[in-house]
Amino acid sequence: MENDLDKAIDLAGHSRHNIFILFVSSFIHLAAVLDLLGYCVTVPAASCDLQLGLLEISLLTSVPFAGYLSALPWGYYADTHGRRKAILVSATVGSTIAVITSFSPSFQVMLILKLIGCSFSTASITISITYLGECTSSAYRNKYIFIMNSFNLASDFICYALAYIILRQDFKVDIPFLSITYRPWRLFALVMALMLAFGALMMFFLHESPKFLANKGRIDEALHVMKTAYGVSGTDEDLVLKSLIAADKKQIRTNMSFWNSVVEQTVPIFRPPLVLRTIQLFFLMSVCSSTNNVFFMWFPTMVNSFYSSLSDTQSSFCEKVVTNLTNSDVSLNDTCDDTISNNTIYSGMAFSTFFTVINYASSRLATWRKIVLMTTLVISGLSAVLVDLIYQPVVSMMFFIMIQLSGILVGNVASYFVDLYPTSYRGLGTSLGLMCARITCLTGVNIVGATIVNHCKMTFFGWAIFVFCGVAVAWFLPSDKKKQLPT
Template identity: 30%
Template sequence: MVVNGKLDKNVKNDSSIATLDEAMLLTGFGIYNILHMLLSGLILMGVIMQSLVMGYVMPAAQCDLDLTLPQRGWLSAIPFLAIILTSYFWGWLADTRGRRFVMLFSMMISVGFSVLASLAPDMISFGVLAFCSAVFMSGSSAVVYTYLGEFTNLRHRDKMVAFGSSFVGIGTVVLPAVSWLILPLEFSLPVPFLGIDYRPWRLLIVACTLPFVLGTLFLIIAPESPKFLSASGKSEECLAVLRKIYAVNGRLSEETYPVKTLVSEATSSKSKDTKGLAGILTSMREQTAPLFRSPLLPWTCLTCFVQFGIFATTNGFYIWIPTILNSLANHEGVETRICAVLDASQAKPANGTQIKCDDTMNTATFEMSIYIGLVFCSMYIIVGFLVDFIGKKLILVVLLASTGLCGIAAHHAVSQMLAVGLFAIFQMCGACIGLMNAVTVELFPTKYRAMAVCLSMMMGRVGSMAGSNLIGLFLTINCGASFYLFGSIIIVCALCCLTLPGKNSGPIEKHKTEATQYQTHEPA
C-alpha cells in the first residue's frame, strides 16, 4: 500500500489513506487549534518576560547586589547570551527527543534556577544562577514556534503563528504591569542562613516564572507534535492525536475520523547521509557556506547587519527603559535633557542611592512602560495592515529612518513628555524585525532560507547583548553618545534597505511565504 513514502496506484483514491498534511486538513480548524495557540502564546510570553525582567530587577537590586551600571548591563545581557550559545543544541534535541519533551524539561528546570536566583546573596551567584535559568529558558524559545505551527493545517498555519507571535507584544505590557504590582511593595524579610533580606525585586523574579509554571501544567496534558510523531515512525500515536483534534474541532466522535493509515515519511535515506557528529557538521557547513559566496553574500551581510542594528537598539535600550524612566520620574526641578537627569542621578551619594533602591521605583515608571508596550503592540498591527499595500521595502526605509532620527532628537528634547514620546517612537524600530525576516525569506532560495533566517536572527541576538552592554557603558561615561550611536545605526540600516528589491520583485523567483516570517520579536 505504501512504498517509499508513496501510495500504491490501486489505493491512491482511498480516503482512509493520506499524507500527514492531508490528514491535518481533515481535522478542520476550531477550538482545539485556538486553545493550542493560547498555550504556545503563554509559553512565548514566559520567554519574553524571563528575557526582559532584568530591566526591572536591576534598578531595585543595585544596592543589595552592589551593582555598577556596566555590571547591570552584563547581567541584563545574560538571557541573550544563553540563547546565542544554546539555540542549536535545543533545536537538535527537539528534533531527536520531541518538542513537548524539550519544553517540559527546560521550563521546569528554568523555573527552579529562577527561584534559586531570587535567593542569591551576591552578584556572582546571582549571575551564575540567572545564566543557568536562561540556558533552559532558551529551550522553549527555540521550540515553541515549531510546536505551534505543527498542530495547525497548512490553510491556517501562518495565521495561527502570527496570532501566537502577538504574545510577544502582550508580554511587554504584562511585565511592567506585574512589576508595578510588586516593586512598590514595602517588605523586607530576613533570611539569616543566606545573609539576605527578601525584598520585592526577588519576588518579581519568581512572579515572572508564572507563565512557565502554568505552561508546564497545561503541557503535561497536551500531546506531542503530530509532525514529530510521524517523522519518528509513530504513525499510530500520530493518528491518535489527529483523531483528538478532529473530535474537538468538529464535536464529533473520534471513530468517525476518515483517515486510518498515514503515508510514512521517507527520511531514511537522508538520515544515512547525515549520521553522527561529522555528518551533522558537514550538513551545517553545506547549508551555511553558500550564504557567504556570490550571489548570496551581499544579501547575507545586509540582513545580518540590519537585524544586528535593530536588535541592538530596541532590545539594548529596552533593558534600560525602567532606569531611564525612573530617573525622569524622580527628577525634581526645572525640566532638562534625559542625559542631564541621568548624570545627576548618578552623582548622588551612596545613601541617596540606597533610599532609591528601597522604595522609589516611581509608579510613573511602570505607567510609561505600559504605554510604550501598547504603542509597540499597535505598531505591529499597523505594519501588518500596511505591508500588503505599500510593500516591505518602503516601510523598512521610512520606519527605520524616522525612528533613528527620533532617537537622536530624544537626546536634545528638554520637555520630559516630548523626550519620552520621541524615545517611545525610537523603540518602534523593533517592529521591523518581522519584516526583515519576511525579506530574508524572499531573498534566499528555499534550500538555504531557514539557515539564512537563523543566521540573521542569531546576529540580532548578538546585537541585543552588545547593545545592552554598550548602552550601560555609555550611560556611565557619555550618555549622549548612546543616542547618537544607535540612532545613526538605525539610519544606516534604513539606507541599506534602499538596496532591497522593490515590491513583488527580487533575485529569487516568487514563492509562497513561509511561517518563518512570523517569528517576529524575541526581543529575544
C-alpha cells in the same frame, strides 16, 4: 515532502485545539521573555540588598542575553528529539533554576544561576515559535505568529504591572539558614519564575508536532495526533494518511555518531540552497530585534529627559540626552529601597500597550507580511533620521518611540523561518537566527553606549542606514502570494 505535510495540516483544519496551542505557546513565550528581560527591573530593586555597584548591575542585567549562546544545542535537540520535549525540558529546568535564583544570597551566586537558567529558558522563546508554526494550518499560521509576538510585546506591560503591585510593598522576612532577607524583589522574581513553570505544566497536555513526527518517519504517531487532537476521520483521514506517508521516504540513520549528527543538522543551513536564505533571515532578524531592544535599553533615560525638559524647545533631542547623561550622579543608597518610580512604571506600561496594539493590528495584515515588514522598517529608519532634527520635545519623543516599531516584526521574520526551512532544520534555523539577533543586541547596546554622548546624531544616522539595509534585504523575500518550501 514539505508540501505534503503542509497539506495534511491544512486538511486537518482549525479547531479549539489550535486555539489552545496558540494560548500555551504564547504563554510560554511570554513567561520566557519575562525571565529574560524582567531582570532589568529586578536588579535595580535588589541593588541595595545585594550591595550591587554599577558594574554588577550591568552584568546581571545583560547576562540573560548570554543564554542565547545555547541556541545551537537546543536547536539540534528540538530537531532530533521533538519540539514539545525541548519546550518541556527548557521551561521546566529554566523555571526551577529561576525559582532558586530568587533566593540568591549574593551577586556571584545570582550571576551564575541566571546564566545557567537562561541557557534553558531562552530556548523556549525560539522553539515555541517553531512548534506553533508547525501545528497551525497555513491559513492561520502567519496570524498566529503575529499574535504570539503580541504576547512578547505585552511582557513589558506585565513586568511593569507586577512591579507596581509587588515592589511597592514593604516587608522583609529574615531566613537565617539561607543568609538572606526575603524582600519584595525576591517575590517579584519568584512570581515570574512560576509563570514559566505554569506554562511547562500546560505543555504536558499538548501533543508533539505532527509534522515533526511524520518527518521522522513516525507515521502512526503522527496519525494518532491527527485523530485525537485535530479530529481527523473518515475520507479526510485517508487523504491525510497519503500526505503523511510521503515523509516515510526519509531514511532515519540511527547508527550515526553524535557529532556527525550535529554536522548533518547544521551544515545544510549554511550551504546551497539554504545559505542565502539563512544570511537574509539572520540579518533581518538582527535588524528588527536589535533596533527595538538597543533603544529600549535607553528608554528610562529618555523618559527622564523628556519629563525634565518638556518645555525646552531650543535644544535638540540629542542635546537633551547628552545633558541628562553627563549630569547624572548615580549612587547606591544606604537604605534599601525596593520601589520603582511611578513615571517609569506608567511610561513602561503605556509604551508596551502601544506596541502590543500596533502588533495586533499588524496581525490583521498577516497575508501582506512582506509589505508590512518593509513599510515598518522604512518608518523606523525615517524616525531615526528625524529624531534629532525636530526641536519640539513631544514630537522628537514620538520619533524615538517609532524607531522601536521594528519590534513588532520579530514574529513576521520568524514566520519566514517556518515557511522557507524544511522541518528537519527549522528548529535549529530559528534558534540560531534569534541567537544572532541577540548577539547583535549586545553589540548594539555597547556601541550606542560608547558613542551617544560624543556622537549622538551620528549614532542615530548610522542606525538609520542599518535599518534601511534591512529594507533592501527584505525586498528579496518571496512574494506574499506564494510560499517557497525547500525539500
